[in-house]
Amino acid sequence: MCQKCQIGILVFCLISGGIALENGLARTPPMGWLAWERFRCNTDCKNDPENCISENLFRTMADIVISEGYAAAGYEYINVDDCWLEKERDRFGQLVPDRQRFPRGMKALADYVHSKGLKFGIYEDFGNYTCAGYPGVLGYLRTDAETFASWDVDYVKLDGCYAHPSEMDRGYPEFGFYLNQTGRAMMYSCSWPVYQIYAGMQPNFTSIIEHCNLWRNFDDIQDSWASVESIIDYYGNNQDVIVANAGPGHWNDPDMLIIGNFGLSYEQSKTQMAIWAILAAPLLMSVDLRSIRPEYKAILQNKKIIAVDQDPLGIQGRRIYKHKGIEIWSRPITPLYQNYFSYAIAFLNRRTDGTPSDVAVTLKELGLTSPTGYRVEDLYEDVDYGVLSSQTKIKVKVNPSGVVILRADVQNDFKRRIPYYTTQRTIYNPLSQVFRIRNNGF
Numbered sequence: 225m226c227q228k229c230q231i232g233i234l235v236f237c238l239i240s241g242g243i244a245l246e247n248g249l250a251r252t253p254p255m256g257w258l259a260w261e262r263f264r265c266n267t268d269c270k271n272d273p274e275n276c277i278s279e280n281l282f283r284t285m286a287d288i289v290i291s292e293g294y295a296a297a298g299y300e301y302i303n304v305d306d307c308w309l310e311k312e313r314d315r316f317g318q319l320v321p322d323r324q325r326f327p328r329g330m331k332a333l334a335d336y337v338h339s340k341g342l343k344f345g346i347y348e349d350f351g352n353y354t355c356a357g358y359p360g361v362l363g364y365l366r367t368d369a370e371t372f373a374s375w376d377v378d379y380v381k382l383d384g385c386y387a388h389p390s391e392m393d394r395g396y397p398e399f400g401f402y403l404n405q406t407g408r409a410m411m412y413s414c415s416w417p418v419y420q421i422y423a424g425m426q427p428n429f430t431s432i433i434e435h436c437n438l439w440r441n442f443d444d445i446q447d448s449w450a451s452v453e454s455i456i457d458y459y460g461n462n463q464d465v466i467v468a469n470a471g472p473g474h475w476n477d478p479d480m481l482i483i484g485n486f487g488l489s490y491e492q493s494k495t496q497m498a499i500w501a502i503l504a505a506p507l508l509m510s511v512d513l514r515s516i517r518p519e520y521k522a523i524l525q526n527k528k529i530i531a532v533d534q535d536p537l538g539i540q541g542r543r544i545y546k547h548k549g550i551e552i553w554s555r556p557i558t559p560l561y562q563n564y565f566s567y568a569i570a571f572l573n574r575r576t577d578g579t580p581s582d583v584a585v586t587l588k589e590l591g592l593t594s595p596t597g598y599r600v601e602d603l604y605e606d607v608d609y610g611v612l613s614s615q616t617k618i619k620v621k622v623n624p625s626g627v628v629i630l631r632a633d634v635q636n637d638f639k640r641r642i643p644y645y646t647t648q649r650t651i652y653n654p655l656s657q658v659f660r661i662r663n664n665g666f
């Protein structure tokens with residue numbers, strides 16, 4: 225079942241390649257740091273200078289993204305969110321950054337970010353005001369697009385507060401047109417579908433794909449497991465509409481990574497990272513990088529999971545199983561061999577009875593049917609299962625609100641399949657708490 229519809233998605237991607245936004249950006253989901261979830265609209269630099277929305281905060285985060293290895297792991301954008309503006313435009317109708325908190329202006333901040341080899345993102349809103357009440361772009365679409373280009377902005381997130389959702393079908397493409405007209409390639413992040421869904425409208429994803437590099441489908445993420453679960457459920461429950469819209473240049477955005485903050489346990493943090501990778505999600509950390517604990521930093525910098533997220537095919541994964549609190553999510557990835565994909569597979573335990581749950585399944589039941597077999601490895605635990613046939617039953621233990629994520633690479637050489645086995649043998653691996661079945665021949 226899942227093999228068939230996933231091949232269907234690939235065909236869609238190839239066909240849709242011609243009509244997507246062609247600014248050359250976001251060939252894989254964007255990665256970076258975004259202020260909003262962690263730092264909100266804190267404008268009190270007098271009493272809270274370290275945490276207020278100010279050039280100091282963004283410079284500091286850019287420094288740490290480099291010095292602590294995030295850039296080497298792929299994180300690239302330093303993104304400002306709401307509350308960077310003065311409440312009034314200047315007498316020429318131009319946007320003005322807050323004079324106290326951004327005394328050197330946005331061009332200087334962009335220059336600083338660029339001097340580190342990183343890219344700079346900014347926030348605005350399609351309506352009369354931003355969500356926090358600062359001037360929106362309505363009535364100034366062209367001026368503001370030109371202002372952002374003159375500041376060397378690389379990424380624009382356009383929110384949808386104080387706007388009529390019915391005007392977005394025209395307005396978001398129009399702002400995108402002006403971005404394009406500047407001649408500066410700027411990533412375009414839209415909130416267009418989510419506001420239309422809230423208004424009971426059906427978003428025109430054909431048009432959204434054509435005009436946006438990424439877009440929000442659902443609620444803002446909050447600092448809680450309940451929030452992460454609600455997003456996971458939304459993407460699972462609506463996958464038949466959502467999944468096919470993702471591809472190189474155009475992505476669904478389930479919102480920021482909140483790993484390292486206050487609301488998620490270690491297991492839950494691993495789950496967010498794994499599921500976001502399955503979803504081909506933008507990876508935008510919103511966390512205080514000055515004080516993040518090492519185990520959370522390690523999750524954010526897990527190169528194997530990032531590689532799944534950044535897989536060049538750009539096919540978003542799906543929930544392929546859901547029963548009694550256990551879910552299995554699957555994403556087709558490279559390499560391909562003949563008609564067979566490789567896969568990332570995430571086993572998610574939504575149960576709250578406080579003991580790990582066993583999940584046992586054959587690769588074939590997961591839709592992994594190549595006769596050449598698959599090389600399987602665990603992406604959190606350092607365990608390589610070797611090459612397994614599609615008849616192999618894998619058994620994983622998944623912690624409550626936790627995840628086990630595996631990568632299964634299809635083998636391209638028939639001789640390397642597993643022809644030797646007569647009877648199967650189960651081996652217990654205490655490190656990962658995963659049973660594995662291997663062949664007597666090994």
Ligand SMILES: *[C@@H]1O[C@H](CO)[C@@H](O)[C@H](O)[C@H]1NC(C)=O
Pocket residue numbers: 245246247248403404405406407408409410
């Ligand atoms: C503007 O759009 C055209 C047509 O899609 C595209 O070829 C070009 O690269 C775009 N330029 C920028 C700066 O986004």
Ligand SMILES: *[C@@H]1O[C@H](CO)[C@@H](O)[C@H](O)[C@H]1NC(C)=O
Pocket residue numbers: 351352362386387388
């Ligand atoms: C934005 O402001 C204009 C002019 O005041 C007004 O006509 C329009 O209805 C406003 N839009 C929204 C969504 O409030």
Ligand SMILES: *[C@@H]1O[C@H](CO)[C@@H](O)[C@H](O)[C@H]1NC(C)=O
Pocket residue numbers: 428430431434
């Ligand atoms: C959706 O957008 C596409 C591309 O812009 C357009 O051709 C089509 O007519 C739109 N569909 C609806 C139902 O408005």
